[in-house]
Amino acid sequence: MTGMATPVIRVDGVSRWFGSVVAVSEISFDVGPGITGLLGPNGAGKTTLLRMMTGLAGTSSGTITVFGQPVRDNPPLYRRLGVMSEHETVYGFMKGREFVRMMARLRGVTDLEGAVDRAIELVDLADAQHRPMETYSRGMRQRMRLAATLVHDPEILILDEPLNGADPRQRVHFQHLLRQLGAEGRTILLSSHILEEVEALADTVLLIVNGKLAASGGFRAIRAALNQRPYHVRVLCDAPRRLAAAVVELASVDAVHVDPDGAIVVLSRNVLDLQLELPRLAQSASISLRRVEPLDDSLESVFGYLVER
Amino acid sequence: MSAEAAGHPAPPPGRAGTVFDIGYRNYTGVREGRGRSRLAVFKDGLRIAMGLGRGGRAKFLPWLFIGVLASIGLIMALIAGAVERLGGPGQAQRMNLPSHGDLYGIASIILFVFAALVAPELLCRDRREGTINLYLVRPLTGGDYVASRWAAFLVVMLFAAWLPQVILLLGLALGDPLPATYLRTHWLDVPKFLLAGVAIAAYATTLAMFTASFTTRRAYASVFLVGLFVITAPFTIGLASEMEGPAGRWISMFNLTNIPVHVNDVIFGEVSELTEEAPAGKLPQAVLVAWYFAWTLAPGVLLWWRYRRLTP
Amino acid sequence: MGSVYSLTLRQLSGRWRLLIMTVLAAMPVLIAVLTLASVRTPSVVEFEITVLGAMLSGSIAPLVVLAIAAPAFANELEDRTLANLTLSPLSRRQIAVPKLLAAVTVAAPFIAASAFLTSHVAFLGDATATAAVTVSAVVGVALYASAFVWLGLVSTQAIGIGLLYIVLWEGFFAGFVSGARVLSIRYYAIALMHGLDERRFASTSHMSLGVAIVVAVVVFGGFLFLTIRRLRRMDVP
Numbered sequence: 001m002t003g004m005a006t007p008v009i010r011v012d013g014v015s016r017w018f019g020s021v022v023a024v025s026e027i028s029f030d031v032g033p034g035i036t037g038l039l040g041p042n043g044a045g046k047t048t049l050l051r052m053m054t055g056l057a058g059t060s061s062g063t064i065t066v067f068g069q070p071v072r073d074n075p076p077l078y079r080r081l082g083v084m085s086e087h088e089t090v091y092g093f094m095k096g097r098e099f100v101r102m103m104a105r106l107r108g109v110t111d112l113e114g115a116v117d118r119a120i121e122l123v124d125l126a127d128a129q130h131r132p133m134e135t136y137s138r139g140m141r142q143r144m145r146l147a148a149t150l151v152h153d154p155e156i157l158i159l160d161e162p163l164n165g166a167d168p169r170q171r172v173h174f175q176h177l178l179r180q181l182g183a184e185g186r187t188i189l190l191s192s193h194i195l196e197e198v199e200a201l202a203d204t205v206l207l208i209v210n211g212k213l214a215a216s217g218g219f220r221a222i223r224a225a226l227n228q229r230p231y232h233v234r235v236l237c238d239a240p241r242r243l244a245a246a247v248v249e250l251a252s253v254d255a256v257h258v259d260p261d262g263a264i265v266v267l268s269r270n271v272l273d274l275q276l277e278l279p280r281l282a283q284s285a286s287i288s289l290r291r292v293e294p295l296d297d298s299l300e301s302v303f304g305y306l307v308e309r
Numbered sequence: 310m311s312a313e314a315a316g317h318p319a320p321p322p323g324r325a326g327t328v329f330d331i332g333y334r335n336y337t338g339v340r341e342g343r344g345r346s347r348l349a350v351f352k353d354g355l356r357i358a359m360g361l362g363r364g365g366r367a368k369f370l371p372w373l374f375i376g377v378l379a380s381i382g383l384i385m386a387l388i389a390g391a392v393e394r395l396g397g398p399g400q401a402q403r404m405n406l407p408s409h410g411d412l413y414g415i416a417s418i419i420l421f422v423f424a425a426l427v428a429p430e431l432l433c434r435d436r437r438e439g440t441i442n443l444y445l446v447r448p449l450t451g452g453d454y455v456a457s458r459w460a461a462f463l464v465v466m467l468f469a470a471w472l473p474q475v476i477l478l479l480g481l482a483l484g485d486p487l488p489a490t491y492l493r494t495h496w497l498d499v500p501k502f503l504l505a506g507v508a509i510a511a512y513a514t515t516l517a518m519f520t521a522s523f524t525t526r527r528a529y530a531s532v533f534l535v536g537l538f539v540i541t542a543p544f545t546i547g548l549a550s551e552m553e554g555p556a557g558r559w560i561s562m563f564n565l566t567n568i569p570v571h572v573n574d575v576i577f578g579e580v581s582e583l584t585e586e587a588p589a590g591k592l593p594q595a596v597l598v599a600w601y602f603a604w605t606l607a608p609g610v611l612l613w614w615r616y617r618r619l620t621p
Numbered sequence: 622m623g624s625v626y627s628l629t630l631r632q633l634s635g636r637w638r639l640l641i642m643t644v645l646a647a648m649p650v651l652i653a654v655l656t657l658a659s660v661r662t663p664s665v666v667e668f669e670i671t672v673l674g675a676m677l678s679g680s681i682a683p684l685v686v687l688a689i690a691a692p693a694f695a696n697e698l699e700d701r702t703l704a705n706l707t708l709s710p711l712s713r714r715q716i717a718v719p720k721l722l723a724a725v726t727v728a729a730p731f732i733a734a735s736a737f738l739t740s741h742v743a744f745l746g747d748a749t750a751t752a753a754v755t756v757s758a759v760v761g762v763a764l765y766a767s768a769f770v771w772l773g774l775v776s777t778q779a780i781g782i783g784l785l786y787i788v789l790w791e792g793f794f795a796g797f798v799s800g801a802r803v804l805s806i807r808y809y810a811i812a813l814m815h816g817l818d819e820r821r822f823a824s825t826s827h828m829s830l831g832v833a834i835v836v837a838v839v840v841f842g843g844f845l846f847l848t849i850r851r852l853r854r855m856d857v858p
Contacts, residue, residue: 056704057856073853075710083708087701087858093631105624106709148705370781377789422788426781528695528780532688533641535784539680539792540645547652 008032008156008187009053014062016048023048025211026062031189035182037202038191045211046191047086050160053189054083066156079107082154086161086191088141092134096125096144099133100151107152119151120144122177124170138165146174157181157188163197175201230254230267233274236291240264243287250277265295346449347457354461358427374423375469381416382473386480393484407582408481409498412474413509414570414583418538420513421566423469424462425534428517429527431458437525442621451619455612459518466510474502505576509569512605516565519608522615541565549588561589568604571597622719625706629723632696633689642685642728646735649677653742677739679792679807682732682758686765687783690724694848695773695780701858713852717770721845724766732762744821753817760837761810767844768806774851809836 007030016024024045040046051057053064055071064071071077090099100116109115120129123143133141142165149157163171178201182188192198198205199219207215207222215222237243244256244264252273258264268274271294282289360367385408389401396404407415432455435441444454478498485491520537521530545564549557561567567584574580575594584590589597697703706716736758737751744750773779795801795808802808809828816830828836 051856054708056707058854073713075712078708078710081708083704085701085704087704089700089702089704091628091632091702091705102624102628103705103709106706106711108710366777370778373785418788418792422784426784526692526696528692529638529688531780531784532684535788536641536645536680536684536688539684539788540648543680544648544652548655 008067009189010063010065010068011049011053012063012065014049014052014059014064016045016052016057016060023211024052024208027208027211027213028062029206029213029216031187033182033185033187034203035178035188035190035201037198037205038189038208039193039195039198039205040208040214044208046208047160049208050158050189050191051085054081054085054158056085079152080155082149082152082157084145084149084157084159084162086164088138088145090133090141090145093132095130095132096120096136096140096147097129099144100129100148103148104151109152115151115153119147122150123147124173139167139170142166143170155186157186157190159188160191161193162190163192163194171197230269231271232295233266233268233271234259234291234293234295235264235266235278235289236262237264237282238288238290239285242285243282246281246285246287247278250274250281252277343448343453346447347453350444350449350454350457351461354431354458355464357430358462358465371423371427371465374419374426375472377419378416378423378469378473379476380473381419382412382476383480385412385415385473386477386484389481390484398486409474409477409502410573410577410579411581411583412477412502413470413505413573414581416470416473417509417566417570417583420466420470420509421517421538422535424466424513424517425520425531425538427465428462428514428534429521429524429530431462432518432521433525433527433530441619445619445621451616452613454619455518455522455616459514459609459612462518463510463514466514467506470506470510471503474506478502501576505569505573508572508576508601512569512601515605515609515612519612522612538566542567546587558588558592561587562592562600564589565604568601572601622711622715625711625716626719626723629693629720630726633693633723633727638688642688642731645681645685646731648681649735649739650742653739657742657745677732677736677758680787681735682761682810683765683783683787683791683807685731686724686728686762687769687780687787689728690721690766690769691773691779691783693720693724693770693773695777698774698777698858704857707852707857713849717845717848717852721767721770721848724770725763728766729759729762733759747821749818750821753814753821756817757810757814760813761806764806764809764837764840767841767848771844771848771851774848774855806840809833809840813837 009031011027011029011031014024014027015022027049038046038050048057052059053066053071055074055077058072066077066081069077094102097116097120100119101112104112104115104119120126123146125140125143125147128136128140129144133144136144142162146159146162149159163174166174175197178188178190182201182203190198190202204217205215205219205222206213235243235247240258240262244258247253247264247266248256250273252270253266253268255267256264266274266278278292279289356362359371360369385406389406389408392401392404392406393399401408413420435444441454445451478492478495481495482488482491516537517530517534520534521527524530524533542564545560545562549561549564564587567587567589570581570584571587571589574584574590575598580590694703697706707713733755737755740747740751740754769779769783772783776782790801791805791807795805812828812833813830816833819830
């Protein structure tokens with residue numbers, strides 16, 4: 001992730017403090033084309049970091065550049081940047097279409113009505129576009145804000161909790177849209193609490209904990225890098241205790257325990273060897289393996305571990 | 310009662326559920342009622358008005374105004390003390406220096422601006438941010454909520470009104486060669502200024518909160534209220550000076566700044582500096598007092614009525 | 622800039638607000654009409670002190686402008702919509718200038734109409750006096766607007782500080798302490814009025830026309846500069 005040849009966004013040694021509270025501490029990373037997920041528990045510093053990356057807030061130290069230019073106090077950059085903040089920042093008295101048109105005009109879009117039509121179509125709000133936004137539901141406001149963010153066809157999208165208030169159908173639609181935009185080579189940075197979605201969408205993940213960058217990269221690679229934490233593998237078979245007694249002898253196994261429901265959970269730091277040794281062992285002991293599944297091969301488990309440690 | 314006995318189909322075998330007691334306990338203590346809720350809203354209103362429990366910025370304006378009002382009492386006391394020292398005992402009274410009866414007239418505009426700035430904090434923000442719904446889903450009616458807020462702000466206004474009077478009283482007493490004698494001879498000033506303070510505090514509180522109930526933006530409520538006080542003064546003075554006789558007196562009655570000060574004059578039995586020239590001062594005292602009650606009670610009732618209808 | 626200007630016009634022009642401003646602006650006109658109709662006609666000095674000084678420039682104009690100009694940025698900050706403007710390719714100058722112009726556009730017609738009608742009636746159609754009063758009123762509006770737009774951006778207590786300035790500083794101190802008039806927008810506008818029609822408003826207690834014009838330009842430009850600077854440096858919510 002870091003040391004990318006020509007990063008679109010470069011965050012270099014950035015810190016931000018408010019009085020004696022350090023919200024972000026010495027964070028460095030690069031963001032390139034594709035979808036990057038920004039994760040972290042509440043109060044981790046994600047929003048502060050995003051605000052600095054969009055130029056809304058300054059840094060206490062360090063630099064942030066977008067396309068090699070400083071992002072702070074650099075208005076022309078916003079022609080290429082689309083930002084959707086976490087707040088529902090709309091003008092209630094405006095109609096949806098008016099709002100999107102105004103955002104398009106502010107960003108110098110030339111084919112105004114065409115761009116507005118496309119953006120509103122993308123978020124599926126054509127029917128409601130002529131109503132004042134104060135009559136919209138929360139989800140509709142989010143979608144119209146997304147339309148305003150996309151209307152000028154930006155190369156970079158920075159989205160803070162974009163799915164707040166979205167119903168399941170809208171979430172699916174939005175995920176499809178983001179994948180499409182990411183596949184077009186745009187750089188998308190997405191902050192979310194919904195781990196399953198980030199896991200499904202993001203090529204790379206940035207995990208912020210207590211203002212620091214705890215991990216970055218593909219989440220499976222992150223998981224593999226967590227050497228000190230053994231993998232948990234759940235095994236269902238027809239003779240759990242006999243298998244447990246045999247598995248515990250393997251060099252690749254740290255520990256085994258038997259669940260009340262008869263499954264055994266194997267703790268191993270070397271799942272590659274376990275993957276080879278377990279079926280051989282079961283065959284030699286005439287034990288039928290019914291199911292073998294990793295329990296912490298998910299972003300949620302990585303997140304949970306890194307946040308808690 | 311089992312699921313079957315309750316008329317629901319039994320769960321399939323192996324799917325039975327059990328709730329384990331992991332130590333959660335329901336609250337079994339006393340559940341206090343409406344009175345406690347009202348008290349909580351009242352206390353919260355005090356904290357909001359004075360910026361207590363908040364940062365320095367929330368305290369700046371209210372305490373600045375309190376400081377200015379206290380300074381008025383202090384300055385009056387110092388001037389009287391200096392005059393007494395230079396001219397001998399009784400000189401301040403012979404020179405007819407401003408005293409307790411004049412203080413509310415002098416400080417009235419500051420009290421009204423204070424009310425205009427702080428009262429909207431108690432009502433507007435809750436409506437704007439929707440937190441009023443959190444109050445209304447408790448054992449609390451809209452009327453309870455606004456009455457508690459009103460009471461809280463009244464306490465604050467009473468403090469703001471009485472503080473300079475108390476400082477003036479102490480200053481005058483301590484400036485006298487025999488403070489105890491001074492207090493004995495002037496003890497009647499105390500109930501007078503307390504009562505006059507209630508009058509001006511209730512008036513400012515009610516009008517300010519009534520105005521604030523019409524908007525969710527604190528700024529507009531504050532400016533409108535100050536405008537009402539500040540602009541009606543020269544407007545009515547100008548008009549009243551052109552129309553002599555009863556017409557002029559009645560127009561002068563619409564000088565909103567003077568309404569509680571006329572009541573102050575009735576209580577003290579003498580005309581204060583602010584209302585000396587006001588044609589309305591020539592009207593009967595009963596009319597002045599009734600006019601005051603009209604301008605205090607009517608907005609109060611309307612305020613209560615507006616909030617009484619609120620539901621979450 | 623046109624988008625920001627029309628957006629701000631819409632934000633500041635609520636129906637009730639405009640109605641209240643119309644009523645306030647009509648008050649000095651009514652006084653002037655009644656004054657003329659009465660037997661005892663006040664002198665120019667009396668009229669200037671009570672109607673123009675105390676009422677129009679002393680209370681109505683600054684309060685109206687405070688109610689219009691301070692919310693230009695203050696409401697955006699409170700509603701967290703300012704990011705919609707700062708996350709655009711507009712420079713901070715291109716945001717601040719239309720905001721200020723919109724505030725002046727909303728407030729000025731009321732005060733200008735009030736000043737024009739009041740002085741036209743009171744001075745029996747004297748064009749020079751009427752122009753002097755009207756121009757100085759509009760300049761006063763512009764100066765107050767520049768100050769209060771800046772105040773709405775830098776402080777969450779903009780209205781309180783603005784009211785303190787109007788009521789305490791200009792209404793109280795500057796009236797008693799002549800030196801305080803050096804820092805009073807109201808007195809700049811009054812000095813301008815005196816300078817524009819010395820024949821009617823002759824007085825040596827105010828700054829000269831030339832000084833008043835320079836001060837007005839410096840004040841207006843100064844507050845605009847401060848607004849742009851603040852927009853550049855602040856963290857936008």
